[in-house]
């Protein structure tokens with residue numbers, strides 16, 4: 277990536293860090309993930325995965341290994357800008373349902 281593009285990429289990530297927009301969920305069984313409240317969507321970031329070749333993921337990005345969302349979350353974590361919450365299975369279900377709503381079924385007339 278050219279240096280100018282890298283600066284734009286980093287700038288976009290830093291500008292997306294808003295107060296209260298990064299929630300770090302930790303479950304009793306040790307799972308940890310970040311829910312990010314963006315300007316147009318909520319999405320999840322997982323960092324530090326130990327069993328995959330790529331140690332992070334973003335539910336918004338399907339094609340980029342490192343996206344600005346992951347970089348922003350890494351920066352927010354480093355700057356202690358994440359609010360931490362404990363989460364159980366029901367909390368995770370609510371998070372997933374919010375991020376991945378079931379598409380409305382089409383009626384027979386459509």
Ligand SMILES: [Zn+2]
Nearest residue numbers: 334337343345
């Ligand atoms: Zn992303």
